[in-house]
Amino acid sequence: xxxxxxxxxxxxxxxxxxxxxxxxxxxxxxxxxxxxxxxxxxxxxxxxxxxxxxxxxxxxxxxxxxxxxxxxxxxxxxxxxxxxxxxxxxxxxxxxxxxxxxxxxxxxxxxxxxxxxxxxxxxxxxxxxxxxxxxxxxxxxxxxxxxxxxxxxxxxxxxxxxxxxxxxxxxxxxxxxxxxxx
Amino acid sequence: xxxxxxxxxxxxxxxxxxxxxxxxxxxxxxxxxxxxxxxxxxxxxxxxxxxxxxxxxxxxxxxxxxxxxxxxxxxxxxxxxxxxxxxxxxxxxxxxxxxxxxxxxxxxxxxxxxxxxxxxxxxxxxxxxxxxxxxxxxxxxxxxxxxxxxxxxxxxxxxxxxxxxxxxxxxxxxxxxxxxxxxxxxxxxxxxxxxxxxxxxxxxxxxxxxxxxxxxxxxxxxxxxxxxxxxxxxxxxxxxxxxxxxxxxxxxxxxxxxxxxxxxxxxxxxxxxxxxxxxxxxx
Numbered sequence: 297x298x299x300x301x302x303x304x305x306x307x308x309x310x311x312x313x314x315x316x317x318x319x320x321x322x323x324x325x326x327x328x329x330x331x332x333x334x335x336x337x338x339x340x341x342x343x344x345x346x347x348x349x350x351x352x353x354x355x356x357x358x359x360x361x362x363x364x365x366x367x368x369x370x371x372x373x374x375x376x377x378x379x380x381x382x383x384x385x386x387x388x389x390x391x392x393x394x395x396x397x398x399x400x401x402x403x404x405x406x407x408x409x410x411x412x413x414x415x416x417x418x419x420x421x422x423x424x425x426x427x428x429x430x431x432x433x434x435x436x437x438x439x440x441x442x443x444x445x446x447x448x449x450x451x452x453x454x455x456x457x458x459x460x461x462x463x464x465x466x467x468x469x470x471x472x473x474x475x476x477x478x
Numbered sequence: 479x480x481x482x483x484x485x486x487x488x489x490x491x492x493x494x495x496x497x498x499x500x501x502x503x504x505x506x507x508x509x510x511x512x513x514x515x516x517x518x519x520x521x522x523x524x525x526x527x528x529x530x531x532x533x534x535x536x537x538x539x540x541x542x543x544x545x546x547x548x549x550x551x552x553x554x555x556x557x558x559x560x561x562x563x564x565x566x567x568x569x570x571x572x573x574x575x576x577x578x579x580x581x582x583x584x585x586x587x588x589x590x591x592x593x594x595x596x597x598x599x600x601x602x603x604x605x606x607x608x609x610x611x612x613x614x615x616x617x618x619x620x621x622x623x624x625x626x627x628x629x630x631x632x633x634x635x636x637x638x639x640x641x642x643x644x645x646x647x648x649x650x651x652x653x654x655x656x657x658x659x660x661x662x663x664x665x666x667x668x669x670x671x672x673x674x675x676x677x678x679x680x681x682x683x684x685x686x687x688x689x690x691x692x693x694x695x696x697x698x699x700x701x702x703x704x705x706x707x708x709x710x711x712x713x714x715x716x717x718x719x720x721x722x723x724x725x726x727x728x729x730x731x732x733x734x735x736x737x738x739x740x741x742x743x744x745x746x747x748x749x750x751x752x753x754x755x756x757x758x759x760x761x
Contacts, residue, residue: 371501431679
């Protein structure tokens with residue numbers, strides 16, 4: 297990804313809008329007793345579009361913003377999301393994305409990994425209460441939601457960041473051939 | 479060229495990981511820092527606008543979800559209504575007796591808050607944490623509205639949590655379903671006391687712990703905050719705030735205590751408006 301000042305502003309706006317949408321909308325809407333988490337999906341999409349560096353930096357920044365807004369211990373979400381973004385970027389650098397099904401599947405798998413990451417960090421920091429088995433259901437459902445949310449998010453972000461993408465074919469309007477004398 | 483790029487990428491990754499661990503080490507267990515307060519203050523007007531703008535969409539999705547669940551809930555509510563009707567008759571008698579006793583004692587305070595020194599501040603929920611590992615809300619009222627850290631927070635149905643940090647125009651509420659939450663409470667009638675802890679991942683289940691296994695606790699009993707005070711130490715919650723209803727009790731093997739499970743009265747998952755009880759004395 298070629299990060300010009302304009303693209304940097306777009307990336308920052310994407311991060312802020314994603315965090316505001318997550319905290320103000322997705323976290324507060326429950327389907328099957330679970331709320332969706334779009335932040336791993338956004339970070340994975342940015343990693344798949346921009347590479348490992350973009351994914352890691354976006355994950356770190358978005359995580360930091362979430363922790364700041366909720367006044368949680370700083371670094372927890374950053375650590376998890378930077379890992380998720382980096383892995384997505386590595387995948388993009390090592391393999392070609394031939395099918396439209398690949399980004400949603402990667403988003404689903406890495407969202408699950410992110411949920412496991414949150415759990416691991418929390419266990420590392422200490423859990424002061426019993427943990428319900430329903431945590432597993434929450435993780436799985438969040439991953440399934442991520443699969444469906446990845447379609448609009450990944451393809452929407454690809455559209456927004458199109459000018460910066462290295463291997464994206466340029467969209468050119470084909471001129472209709474002029475028929476002389478018509 | 480490629481090697482240089484890889485080296486640079488690894489350096490940035492290492493720096494970010496070290497940065498995350500450093501931030502965790504420095505801020506874990508601390509109250510809100512300057513950075514967090516500043517960022518939260520800057521973004522709280524944006525969050526308020528986003529909350530208002532997104533409310534119709536939230537309501538639409540919630541409507542679908544609730545309709546889906548309504549069928550199952552209908553039969554449960556019928557049973558509950560029949561049980562409540564029986565209890566209401568007994569409750570009316572108790573209220574009548576209570577009013578007479580209050581007149582006799584010259585007390586003007588109601589069972590929970592009426593006439594208490596608390597000044598309730600109504601606030602709108604503008605953000606919620608995305609993972610089950612931290613149950614926190616951000617509300618659109620803060621220090622400017624008289625809110626202090628550790629003020630109890632309630633909804634129309636019961637206890638919700640307490641204020642864990644505040645800024646000028648917003649504050650963070652740690653819910654009773656957060657893993658750090660512990661509320662001293664008692665079962666009514668009977669007055670059996672214990673500590674309410676969350677069951678992480680299940681917002682509809684709380685655990686009342688440290689209850690003597692010989693005490694009789696059964697489903698349907700109400701649980702309220704106990705609001706104790708010992709010399710200079712006092713509970714953060716006033717006495718008598720409704721918390722939930724006992725769903726089941728189980729004796730812990732090889733221990734002289736039982737675990738009582740309760741369903742919170744407050745709909746923790748769908749909070750839009752809450753009240754912060756400011757200015758009171760605890761216990």
